[in-house]
Amino acid sequence: MSVTVPGVITSASDVYTPERIAAFKASGQWRDQLIVDFLDRHRRQRPDRTAVVDENGRITWAALADRVDRLAAAFVDAGLRPGEFVAVQMPNRIEFVEIYLAIQRAGLRALTMMSIYREHDVAYMLRTTxxxxxxxxxTHRRFDFVAMAQRLRSQAPDLRTVIVLGEAGEGMVPYERFLAERAPAPGAFAHLRPDPDQVSKVSFTSGTTGLPKGVVHTHNTDLSPPTMIAGALGLGPETPIWMPSPIAHATGLLFGVYDSLLCGAKLVLQDQWDPQRALEMISRERATFTVSATPFIGDLVEQDNLSSYDLSSFRYFVSGGARVAPALVERARSEMGCLLLRVFGQSEAPLHTLNFPDDPWEKVTGRDGRPFDGIDVTIVDPSDRATPVPVGEVGEYSTAGPHVFLGYYGSPEATAEARDESGRYYSGDLCTVDEDGYVLYVDRMKDIVNRGGVKISALEVENLLAAHPLVQAAAVVAVPDQRLGERACAFVVTRGGAELTLAQISAFLDEMGVTRQKWPERLEVIEALPATPTGKIQKNVLRQRLTADSASSGRV
Incomplete structure (x- = not known):
């Protein structure tokens, strides 16, 4: 019997009518399958083929399935009950894949946490779930996770068991010792199989716009986006997937781990970002596809030895989450021979638009995809979400369909703000949709610079700055101004550490014929833009830097 908590979403039936659930299933958008069903298929059909490669080794489908079953048996032996959460905070390693699949095999729920999270955030997530x-x-990247886990015990009262990959601390269990000695008999987990409409996992948002919120998905909603992308791009057993994004995040998990299992494709995991290492892995493993962060493809095209690697297998770099400049799409094709396909989605509604490979080139370079079949996208008036805006006008992005989350775990107020009773999700993004149905991301609603009543898109200015020959990356944020309300400040990373002045930026924009009100009125040259592991620029960090500078110098 599954564990339930009063007032917490546990199933699709908590938020959808029986008729809506039946419609999703009748259309084939929800297939009532679990991701471990595909593991069983590959164990039978391709037992000796490589399933996962990481920077420490590789494992076959048969060996992976055996270890998953042994770990699931160990969870049961440890007294974990169906519906309870197991938190996993691991880097991109084979063991993460084992753990995640074993959690589902044992009828448990996963709390996935990226390895960058530290005590304050981890304690909050453990307590919430x-x-x-x-x-x-x-340890990972010189951080002592064992010491943190010891401190967390007093802050997470429900936590009973800490399992450590490597050297365990007092009262903790080494991972390899925790594994059951042998896999249980076939069918041993049948009575633990969860309903695919039940909650499968909770993953917390990156917190770029506020406190982390636990995004709730089911087995059915989880499988919807990776199924769509696999079908659109023809993924299969002969299309290895390279994944440098954290697989603890929705992007890496769904389009790395899930798509690998859906298709029987080898999964190639890169843990620490290094563009030369990435090129080596793509070339050696004959990788075909990834969904990953925009800065990664930006780094790859900057490498001066691209021609020394055989990248002929690599066809698709799918990217969203961070802004994708049209010039970068062009460079990916001309310099790497791959299609950089822009997409749109969020943890709450993962990737559900795509620039398909045969779409018109002007759409591929200039838009953020069109919705998959069965996905509704509507741009609405932010002040009246019941009112759609005319085609081509800017409004708040909303979407409904089989990919949408159920809500935020234990936070009905936040859920009500983002998701209405019909299941439509309102993302807080400003977008347009053209007459052909292609989405164009404009900005977060709060990232518009309001200069004396003139609304300036930070994204528009960032794309203009990206065309400057000395600019490698740029982010524009609003600076408070007593007279105009806000002015634009540009944070810029220059190519090769070149010097760049505000006067040079102004002259460049003037030459391009850019309206003067859109020119940044402050320039900060920095070594790197702060970003989450999924590539989202942390504008809150940049704003905090400006606030601190103003407080210390009185500068506006």
Whole structure:
């Protein structure tokens, strides 16, 4: 019997009518399958083929399935009950894949946490979900996870078991010792199989716009986006997937782990970002596809030895989450021979638009995809969400369909703000949709610079700055101004550390014929733009820097 918590979403039936659930299933958008069903298929059909490669080794489908079953048996032996949460905070390693699949095999729920999270955030996530077990590496990138886990025990009252990959601390269990000695008999987990409409996992948002919120998905909603992308791009057993984004995040998990299992494709995991290492892995493993962060493809095209790698297998770099400049799409094709396909989605409604490979080139370079079949996208008036805006006008992005989350775990107020009773999600993004149905992301609603009543898109200015020969990357944020309300400040990373002045930026924009009100009125040259592991520029960090500078110098 599954564990339930009063007032917390546990199933699709908590937020959808029986008729809506039946419609999703009748259309084939929800297939009532679990991701471990595909593991069983590959164990039978391709047992000796490589399933996952990481920077420490590789594992076959048969060996992966055996270890998943042994770990699931260990979860049961440890007294974990169906519906309880197991928290996993691991880097891009084979063991993460084992753990995630074993959680589902045992009828448990996953709390996935990226390895960058530290004590304050982890304690909050463990407490919010009531996680009963927590799995970490002993150290990663010189951080001591064992010491953090010891401190967390007093802050997470429901936590019973800490499992450590590597050297465990006092009262913790080493990962390899925790595994059951042998896999249980076939069918041993049948009575633990969850309803595909039940919650499968909770993953917390990156917190770029506020406190983290636990995004709730089911087994059915999880499988919808990776199924759509696999069908659109023809993924299969012969199309290895390279994944440099964290697989603890929705992007890496759904379009790395899930698509690998859906298709029987080898999954190639890169943990720490290094463009030369990335090129080596793509070339050696004959990778075909990834969904990953825009800065990664930006780094790859900047490498001066691209021609020394055989990248002929690599066809698709799918990217969203961070802004994609049209010039970068052109460079990916001309310099790497791959299609950079712009997409749109969020953790709450993962990737559900795509620039398809045969779409008109002007759409591929200039838009953020069109919705997959069965996905509704509507641009609405932010002040009256019941009112759609005319085609081509800017409004708030909303979407409905089989991919949308159920809500935020334990936060009905936040859920009500983002998702209406019909299941439509309002993202807080300003977008347009053209007459052909292609989405164009304009900005976060709060990222518009309001200069004396003139609304300036930060994205528009960033794309203009990206065309400057000395600019490698740029982010524009609003600076408070007593007279105009706000002015634009540009944070810029220059190519090769070149010097760049505000006067040069102004002259460049003037030459391009850009309206003067759109020119940045302050320039900050920095070494790198702060970003989450999924590539989202952390504008809150940039704003905090401006606030601190103003407080210390009185500068506006």
């Amino acid at each position: 009531g996680a009963r077990a927590y799995i970490v590496p002993d």
